[in-house]
Amino acid sequence: MLLSKLVGRTVKETPRDAELVSHRFLLRGGFVRQYSAGVYGLLPLAQRSIAKIETICREEMNRIEGQEVKMPCLGTKELWDESGRYGAIGKDMFRLNDRNDKPMVLCMTHEEPVVFFARTELSSYRQLPAMMYQVQTKFRDEPRPRGGLVRLREFAMKDAYSFHTSEEDLQNYYWRAHEAYMRFFKRTGCKNFVSVMSDNGMFGGKFSHEFMMLVPSGEDTLITCTNCDYKANQEIATSPFDVKYSNAQPLQEIETPNIKTIADLSKFLKIEPSSTCKAVMFQTKEQELVIAFVRGDLDVVEQKLKGILQKELIPAKDAVIAAAGAVAGSTGPIGLNLSKCLVVFDKTIVTGSNFAIGANKDGYHLNNFNLERDFLSGLTDWQKQRVKTGDVAAARAGDPCPSCGHALQETRGIEIGNIFHLGTRYSQSMNSTYLDHAGIAQNHVMGCYGIGITRLLPSIIEESHDERGPILPITIAPFDVHICILNKKEGATEQKAMEAYNALRKAGIEVLLDDRDEKPGSQFADADLVGIPLRVIFSPRNLNENKVEFKFRDNRVPAQLLPAEEIVDFIKKTVAEEYLRYSVDE
């Protein structure tokens, strides 16, 4: 490809709206352009790069017996009603009506369409297990798109769905998919990534893993152990915490004027925040108050709370708080109207003792609160139905690891892939069955596996760049080699470069040739912005000595001067070696 003809120009100035490094370089390098919030077009550089990502992805999916399919983006209300998600998913799903006013959706994921395939095509145990995958555009009306290509409303995802006759078979396949993902990310040049245990959401089945690129700009917080293999998204990460035990003291009511926060309360009572109990309030869509009690030094993880209650939560409104008899600033369990609220106690409150807690009376708190003695033991049977205990607190850096007890640490990550156990969540609701040995209809046991194709390019740039631009792995770079011609009009410079260009292309190497009559500085700056890993520079200065310059984009070794007649063979060899760096053993 001749750079002079390439659609997509580089720009010197950093676009005002771009905050993330990857966003800045993708715009400045002429990879992408924005159409509207969360909607981008891919120019040739990005399109080529993403096509390579897709190819590697297909190879890895095929390797685990995946069969590529293509399901429609456009879906009907009827199909999404079968799983119940037409109603369960809120505004995140794009909805539209066809010409006859029939309600339609733009699919944000494809469990429903794939089950549509499975229930007619996978009707015998003889066909199982089976996996179908596609690379398809997804539409999600994100409340807030952000970070350039990191969070989009329209993006490409590789989504895969596997069908099994048993949980055991699914588990086996799940770990094969896990391995395929590790291979895929290594091959695409991801360096610092991990798989962590993650939240399944409301409909996701029993377990799941997220693949996370560890970069400071990541949106997710990960909790990892400094000693063992424990790794989890903070949404599900847990810790035994450091619990102090002491003998139960008598419950006392204390006057606490104008004390509304944990910080104020612990200061007033001269105790550690970990000796207090805080109330965090949400509500359900049915106007039911939800109060989570957690040790004062900890925070509540909303996803954990949702998991325990199996309900959607929104911030609590004053009227709902008042209706349940909760007093903001002094909220406590005693005196609540349990018919109007659900209460969840974190395990830190179950196992700890003598907490300072709200008295549900403005200006008062209780001290030496002990959950069983002071609250649970006095509940009637129906009240007990309204009170749950569980793990709702966020593990933090420094807390003990649940596996080995060593200190945990926090890391930021971008989610670049996930694998989910789905079980029979969709096959049951959508009546998707196969006949087993005995001729009895059984629901398919399912797993699903996603990779954020579009998101991978910015994620890799986030972890692989310098101040001048991206440093792309050869496996996903838009071209293998970038050739600059300095002072093309002088002598045979241009002719020599073109000869090398044609010879390399004949050898199947993808070359971007800067054939513009630009100053060296401009050419180098643009080459840095495009980020192709290998660079060759033809100049009269060096050709006078019969030499050509070669360098790596990442400057891993100093630039080398090579005899002109050797450059083609040298590049062929170097390109092959470069691909080898990202290969994964069979």
Add this chain to the structure above:
RNA sequence: CGGGGCUUAGCGCAGUGGUAGCGCAUCUGUUUUGGGAGCAGAGGGUCGUGAGUUCGAAUCCCACAGCCCCGACCA
């Protein structure tokens, strides 16, 4: 959906009531050629939209929209 900011040429910006500007980019010519050069010239605008105030509005008032950031949310 809350809070904040922004919207003037392709990009980055200046312009507080009186003929719409600068830098970069683009095009022409010329000089120059190892880290974003110089000179000379040219093209490019419904100043986000609508409605007001005014003799006159990019500028003042009102409404709306779009975009970005923080938060909420993220199946």
